[in-house]
Amino acid sequence: MQNFNFNNPVRVIFGKGTIARLGPEAAKAGKKALFVYGGGSIKKNGVYEAVLKTLAENGIETVEHSGVKPNPVLSHVREGVKKAIAEKCSLVVAAGGGSVIDESKAIAAGTRYAGDVWDFFIDKARAKEALPIFTVLTLPATGSEMNSGCVVTNEETKQKYSAGAPVLFPKVSILDPETTIGLPPAQVANGAVDAIAHLVEGYFTTPDPDNAVTDEMVHALARSVIASTERILKDPSDYNARASMMWSATLALNGLASCGYGRMSFINHAIEHSLSAFYDIAHGAGLAIVMPAWFKHHLANGGEERLAKFGAAVFGSGNAQETIKAFEAFFKKAGAPVRLSEAGIPAGDIPAIAANAMGLIKLWGVKADQAEVEKILSGAI
Ligand code: NZQ
Ligand code: ZN
Numbered sequence: 001m002q003n004f005n006f007n008n009p010v011r012v013i014f015g016k017g018t019i020a021r022l023g024p025e026a027a028k029a030g031k032k033a034l035f036v037y038g039g040g041s042i043k044k045n046g047v048y049e050a051v052l053k054t055l056a057e058n059g060i061e062t063v064e065h066s067g068v069k070p071n072p073v074l075s076h077v078r079e080g081v082k083k084a085i086a087e088k089c090s091l092v093v094a095a096g097g098g099s100v101i102d103e104s105k106a107i108a109a110g111t112r113y114a115g116d117v118w119d120f121f122i123d124k125a126r127a128k129e130a131l132p133i134f135t136v137l138t139l140p141a142t143g144s145e146m147n148s149g150c151v152v153t154n155e156e157t158k159q160k161y162s163a164g165a166p167v168l169f170p171k172v173s174i175l176d177p178e179t180t181i182g183l184p185p186a187q188v189a190n191g192a193v194d195a196i197a198h199l200v201e202g203y204f205t206t207p208d209p210d211n212a213v214t215d216e217m218v219h220a221l222a223r224s225v226i227a228s229t230e231r232i233l234k235d236p237s238d239y240n241a242r243a244s245m246m247w248s249a250t251l252a253l254n255g256l257a258s259c260g261y262g263r264m265s266f267i268n269h270a271i272e273h274s275l276s277a278f279y280d281i282a283h284g285a286g287l288a289i290v291m292p293a294w295f296k297h298h299l300a301n302g303g304e305e306r307l308a309k310f311g312a313a314v315f316g317s318g319n320a321q322e323t324i325k326a327f328e329a330f331f332k333k334a335g336a337p338v339r340l341s342e343a344g345i346p347a348g349d350i351p352a353i354a355a356n357a358m359g360l361i362k363l364w365g366v367k368a369d370q371a372e373v374e375k376i377l378s379g380a381i
Pocket of ligand 2: 197
């Protein structure tokens with residue numbers, strides 16, 4: 001088990017009816033909020049009205065910044081920065097999934113930075129200040145509501161890159177599982193795959209796998225994600241399954257489920273970001289394609305013991321091959337694509353995808369070259 005620092009300052013308010021608690025919390029940070037949301041799902045499920053009501057009741061004026069795209073784009077982030085500065089907003093309120101929260105984080109930091117916000121994504125600068133961020137999560141998946149990272153796509157250069165800094169931790173995140181009851185099945189699948197991906201990246205790439213506490217946490221969270229997803233698929237109105245899913249996905253990427261793993265590699269994410277950058281595919285769907293292929297590669301490169309351990313704890317079979325099959329069966333059952341062709345991505349594009357992935361691989365310090373990435377992707381044909 002390697003040395004680690006763990007600090008998570010996000011105040012989570014979890015449960016039914018908790019959006020009303022947003023206003024009193026946000027009022028401690030300021031009186032004018034940039035209210036960021038996406039394509040309108042929050043207007044269908046009551047979240048929009050609930051957010052406006054609690055903010056107004058607590059004396060907070062709102063300036064809306066809507067139209068955040070899934071896989072948020074840099075041009076829209078830049079617009080948000082301009083708006084927040086022009087309107088002198090003193091806080092940011094995000095209501096939606098990971099895309100909305102990530103764009104909000106980028107805007108919050110960009111507003112307090114003299115240069116271009118993209119600098120944070122290419123390691124030209126690190127965010128030192130940001131407007132305080134408040135979130136209302138409506139899609140369990142990314143963990144953005146309780147971590148300090150954000151992902152934005154530069155649509156001109158086709159780079160889907162990430163930024164991170166302690167100032168990007170939200171101050172308060174509201175997690176009301178009832179907001180997820182109407183999620184389309186495809187988003188349920190994407191969220192489940194993403195949460196699983198966050199658990200397995202560290203588990204399978206840690207240089208120091210003798211770490212019982214974190215391993216067992218990963219096993220438990222993975223079992224919870226799988227069981228909750230199966231219940232949600234059977235009965236979308238199952239509140240306790242929605243609640244377990246929401247909290248599991250948050251815990252999967254809030255720092256806890258990788259303590260002591262040391263320098264791990266986010267290789268599946270690095271490759272997936274290129275699929276999203278090129279084809280605008282949902283992050284979870286891209287991961288469901290990359291992960292089985294990477295597992296096969298990992299098995300051929302010394303991963304047998306960990307795959308068998310994970311399989312025994314999560315899928316009830318201590319055989320590495322069976323573990324890979326079980327991952328793939330779960331992704332398929334949830335409704336995610338597991339091959340490039342299922343997402344309409346031609347195998348002939350693999351060299352270009354791999355070349356694009358090398359940008360992030362280098363930036364993140366992942367040990368892989370383009371030939372290796374091409375080999376991994378060839379397992380996804
Ligand atoms: O735009 P709206 O209308 O809100 O609709 C969204 C969007 O179309 C919809 N949706 C969200 N909540 C809903 C809902 N529809 C009905 N009912 C609800 N309650 O779902 C669609 C997808 O939303 P999005 O926010 O894009 O999904 P997700 O939460 O999976 O976020 C994906 C983004 O987060 C990044 C991904 O790369 C991707 O860009 N990630 C962020 C991370 C982080 N900050 O830590 C880590 C992850 O690994 C990931 O990279
Ligand atoms: Zn992810």
